[in-house]
Amino acid sequence: GAVVSQHPSWVICKSGTSVKIECRSLDFQATTMFWYRQFPKQSLMLMATSNEGSKATYEQGVEKDKFLINHASLTLSTLTVTSAHPEDSSFYICSARGLHNSGNTIYFGEGSWLTVV
C-alpha cells in the first residue's frame, strides 16, 4: 500500500512555544491531506482538511490560528501548533488521499506524539 510518513514521531516542547509536524506521501501525490487528533483511548477526531495549493478547511471548534496547516506541494503538508499549551498534548495523525486510486482509499501516517510541558 501507499506510504505516508510523519516527522517527528514524538516531540516535547515547552508551553508557549510552537512546534511543526510534517506529513509526507512517499510514493504517491496527495491531492488532499487530513489532520486528526487522538487523545488516549479515544477515537480520531478530524481537525482539518487541506487541498494542495489552497487554504485548509477546519472543523468546527478547531482554532485555525492555533493549528496552522500548510499544503504547499502534492507530497507535503505541515501542521504547526502555535503557542502550545499542556492541553494540546495529544497524538496527531495525518492521512492522505491521492491521484493513484479511485479517491476512496485514505492512508494514514504513523502519528506524532506531542507533549507540552
Place this chain on the structure above:
Amino acid sequence: QQQVKQSPQSLIVQKGGISIINCAYENTAFDYFPWYQQFPGKGPALLIAIRPDVSEKKEGRFTISFNKSAKQFSLHIMDSQPGDSATYFCAALHTGRRALTFGSGTRLQVQP
C-alpha cells in the same frame, strides 16, 4: 453528534473464535466504509473496506457485512489470533467532503 456509532467498546475472544464488531450510521451521504486496525502508539492501518452497493466483502480472515437499508455494517474476524489484539475503528467517507468520520473504536483482546 456521533455520526458513526460503534459497539462493543471492548471485546475479549478466545483464540480461534470469531470477533464481531458492529457499526451504524445515520447520514446517507456516506458512500464508502473502511475498517482500520490500530496498535498502541501507531497510526491506523486500512484493513478492509466496502461500498454500499455490495452486501459482503471478504479478504482472508476478515469479512465486512453491509446492510444498506438498516444503515449498519459489521466486521467479522474469523479464527481470531492473539496478534489481532488491537483497537478497531469503523469509518465512513462522506460523498461530498471526502473526509472520514470514525466510530468510537473497539478494543479487541484475543486470549491464547
